[in-house]
Amino acid sequence: MSAIDAGIVPQPKPESAAPSFYSGDQSLRGWLFTRDHKRIAILYTLSITLFFGLGGAAAAMIRYDLIVPSGELATEVYNKAFTFHGVVMVWFFLLPSIPVTLGNFLLPIMIGARDLAFPRINLFSWYLFVGGGAFVVAALWAGGVDTGWTFYTPYSTMFSNTNVYLAIIGVFVTGFSTIFTGLNFIVTTHTMRMPGMTWMRLPLFVWGLYAVSVVMVLATPVLAMTLALVGLERVVGVGVFDPALGGDPLLFQHLFWFYSHPAVYMMILPAMGLASEVISCFTSRRVFGYKFMTYSMLAIAVIGFMVWGHHMFVSGMSVYAAMVFSLLSFLVAVPSAIKIFNWTATLRKGDIRFTAPMLYALGFVGLFLLGGLTGLILAAPALDEFLHDTYFVIAHFHYVMVGGSVMAYLGGIHFWWPKVTGRLYSERLAKFAAVLMFVGFNVTFFPQYLLGYEGMPRRYHSYLPKFQELNIISTGGAVLLAISYALPVLYLLWSLRYGKRSPPNPWDARGLEWQTSSPPPKENFLHPPVPREAYAYDEPAL
Amino acid sequence: MSALLPDASTMAPRVDVLFWYMIGLCGFVAVGIFATMIYFALKYRAGSKADRTGKHKQSIGVEVTWTLVPFGMFIAVFIWSLFVFARLHSPPAGAQTVYLVAKQWMWKIQHAGGQREINALHVPLGEPIRLVMISQDVIHSFSVPAFRVKQDVLPGTYTDLWFTPTETGRYSFYCDQYCGLDHSRMIGDVVVMAPADYARWLAKNPAPENVAARGAALFRSRGCSGCHGANASVHAPDLDGLYGRTVHLADGSTVxxxxxxxxxxxxxxxxxxxxxxxPIMPSFEGQLSEEEILELVAYIKSTTATAHQPPSVGSESTHERH
Structure with missing residues (x-):
């Protein structure tokens, strides 16, 4: 395959390669006590990949169980599998995924800084993350948890006799990792931008990280408090949520979703910023509507705090409250619509190169669109009353979180892989994996919309025979999806040893990160980079 | 339209029209966006000869348009859905009440006439039915997809749901809120019968007493009448005809x-x-099951005010103290 086919722009050999951040202290100690944001990003990448594997194994168990109506697994095994899948995927993969890996690596470089504002806190965040994860794995080791990732009361406090306490501690601890990361990113973005890197010149990926950091810092403490109260009720019997003790179970749902709805935006906002970087690069064109893209991310972050009640339309909340939450939920869809239109318009008059990262980014836009549109259906309480807690909801949020966030995350990994590792991977295999993921994802989750419409409830270990055909199709799709996740692991690892060396700017991109060597030196830049308008594709690369 | 799922209640077609309208709208938008993306992708692929003048241009006008158009469309759909939603929460007057108690992992149903059933609900065609529901343990959710209705069933407080069936037949109902081990076994059937068949079913399942009569027996056996009865020596409010009245409370508020x-x-x-x-009444927490409390409520509902009673409990006593 020629270099042009691969979308890789030929470049002169860089002047004497600077020692990269991989040289220096190579010992285990040098990694575990590093304060270099790039090394910490790699520690995070290894950890979340491990958790993704664990969560994926649980998903495989779910899909295996649902092949036959009576369920292939024992009921309690199934209940623990979907709980573990939810807990691990939400808190130990999706929420941290883009910010702590690509964000950690790129944020300082994109704004021309040497590191994050608080390098030691950054390392401490990773330890908290791994510590929290250890508690969750311990909960699994001790026999698992069967409450669902939502820990609804009074089931979680007074009725479940599984390891709720360990799981809650795990999520509680890792929440502080999220808070510290958010704080670090906010301070970094405010104070460490190099001269000339004004707010309106920031890449949209930085804006996405900034918006998500604000949400992290404001929402996560509420989760910590709520889980602490669940723990108190479970252990000491303080009556907060259980009506038998004088509590109110709906109070838990309000507090939980006050955190967990913004948490959904924590998963999607960085993905939105990331997709903008990739699409702009491979159209060689400025992002259409840069300012609207920025404001719409901030609008999503703000309005996202006011829509939590749409998870509770059928929970017994007042009819009038449901109407207000419905209106706000329709409103939060407007900025998402703006983003879809702008990405589409960015393709117009571009010079589009269909590289692997671009295929992932376009797949992200398509799947996020389908997830977002079905979100509108659920925002109407009259329809939610019919579809709530069915597979329709499962399909909806997997389209947003997996089709959206994971597809974008993989696109980002492919886009910046040459920058992070200094190696090029096989474009042919990468394109195949991207297309396979898009197809496999739709085969897995589209049937679940239909199952939901027919009324199949979520979290069912066994089901009526009429639902079997669609479940089998879904499980078949999950096999394709699993292959599409395993492939990149193989060829990316292969590239570390056998891949061609990457020039500093293999894609002819414009961000500051492409002005330094691949991989970057420890200090990020040997010569100060030159900040320009974001996406200066109308000017030559520097 | 209903190939996948029957329309078996008065509300089902109304919900369906909104649903399919939304599917149509979303499908139209999705196809439009995908078609545009594919068109641009082909026309502007790298190396094509398409005209690219004004490549990096931005346009505020376009941005404002595609902000306001979706906004208007969303508001229109929102208003439509409000009307449907309001109807879903307005049971018709004269709806027949059926009591439902959920517990891990079964549905216990009691008809006004006293008939009890488990994981099944027999109802007559064309009659509005209102379910008054409570849970004995965790949160459950009662869902009948063929009727397009669903409502969580909470411990400690009543929730309700109504429907008017329009087709005879059996329709599955499910527990939709995860409630522990056998959540997926908490399913049953609503059996909609022609009125004559329903009458025959009622006759075949005679109940010794109706719900209110059971409540009356409890009212005596559990000692309620000792204080609240007509001849009681303890100073406690008379409960005859209480249901639906305004009650004045000690803190000055009313309920x-x-x-x-x-x-x-x-x-x-x-x-x-x-x-x-x-405040001398002891709590009956833990001494009465939710089913017994439902029977007591039904009894109190069935009583009518005796002639000497004031129109609202408490108002006269308050008056006397001034």
Missing amino acids: IADDRYIHDSILLPDKQVVAGFA
Whole structure:
């Protein structure tokens, strides 16, 4: 395959390669006590990949169980599998995924800084993350948890006799990792931008990280408090949520979703910023509507705090409250619509190169669109009353979180892989994996919309025979999806040893990160980079 | 339209019209966006000869347009859905009440005539049915997809749901809120019968007493009548004809005596004390099952005010103290 086919722009050999951040202290100690944001990003990448594997194994168990109506697994095994899948995927993969890996690596470089504002806190965040994860794995080791990732009361406090306490501690601890990361990113973005890197010149990926950091810092403490109260009720019997003790179970749902709805935006906002970087690069064109893209991310972050009640339309909340939450939920869809239109318009008059990262980014836009549109259906309480807690909801949020966030995350990994590792991977295999993921994802989750419409409830270990055909199709799709996740692991690892060396700017991109060597030196830049308008594709690369 | 799922209640077609309208709208938008993306992708692929003048241009006008157009469309759909939603929460007057108690992992149903059933609900065609529901343990959710209705069933408080079936047949109902081990076995059938068949079913399942009569027996056997009865020596409010009246409370506020108020007054008597009475009633928490409380509520509902009673409990006593 020629270099042009691969979308890789030929470049002169860089002047004497600077020692990269991989040289220096190579010992285990040098990694575990590093304060270099790039090394910490790699520690995070290894950890979340491990958790993704664990969560994926649980998903495989779910899909295996649902092949036959009576369920292939024992009921309690199934209940623990979907709980573990939810807990691990939400808190130990999706929420941290883009910010702590690509964000950690790129944020300082994109704004021309040497590191994050608080390098030691950054390392401490990773330890908290791994510590929290250890508690969750311990909960699994001790026999698992069967409450669902939502820990609804009074089931979680007074009725479940599984390891709720360990799981809650795990999520509680890792929440502080999220808070510290958010704080670090906010301070970094405010104070460490190099001269000339004004707010309106920031890449949209930085804006996405900034918006998500604000949400992290404001929402996560509420989760910590709520889980602490669940723990108190479970252990000491303080009556907060259980009506038998004088509590109110709906109070838990309000507090939980006050955190967990913004948490959904924590998963999607960085993905939105990331997709903008990739699409702009491979159209060689400025992002259409840069300012609207920025404001719409901030609008999503703000309005996202006011829509939590749409998870509770059928929970017994007042009819009038449901109407207000419905209106706000329709409103939060407007900025998402703006983003879809702008990405589409960015393709117009571009010079589009269909590289692997671009295929992932376009797949992200398509799947996020389908997830977002079905979100509108659920925002109407009259329809939610019919579809709530069915597979329709499962399909909806997997389209947003997996089709959206994971597809974008993989696109980002492919886009910046040459920058992070200094190696090029096989474009042919990468394109195949991207297309396979898009197809496999739709085969897995589209049937679940239909199952939901027919009324199949979520979290069912066994089901009526009429639902079997669609479940089998879904499980078949999950096999394709699993292959599409395993492939990149193989060829990316292969590239570390056998891949061609990457020039500093293999894609002819414009961000500051492409002005330094691949991989970057420890200090990020040997010569100060030159900040320009974001996406200066109308000017030559520097 | 209903190839996948029958339309078996008066509300089902209304919900369906909105649903398919939304599917049509979303499908139209999705196809439009995908078609545009594919068109641009082909036309502007790298190396094509397409005209690219004005490549990096931005346009505020376009941005504002595609902000306001979706905004208007969303508001229109929102208003439409409000009307459907309001109807879903307005049971017709004269709806027949059926009581439902959920527990891990079964549905216990009791008809007004006293018939009991488990994981099945027999109803007559064309009659509005209102379910009054409560859970004995965790949160459950009662869902009948063929009727397009669903409502969580909570411990400690009543929720309700109504439907008017329009087709005879069996329709599955499910527990939709995860409630522990056998959540997926908490399913059953609503059996909609022609009125004559329903009458025959009722006759074949005679209940010794109706719900209110069971409540009356409990009212005596559990000692309620010792204080609340006509000949009681203890100073306690008379409960005849209480249901639906306005009650004046000791803290100066008022409350309508509905199912929830009576339920709470039995379990948490100190929460809302009637004006002019001392808070001397003991709690029956843990001594009465939710089914028994439903029977007591039905009994109180069935009583009518005796002639000497004031129109609202508590108001006269308050008056006397001034």
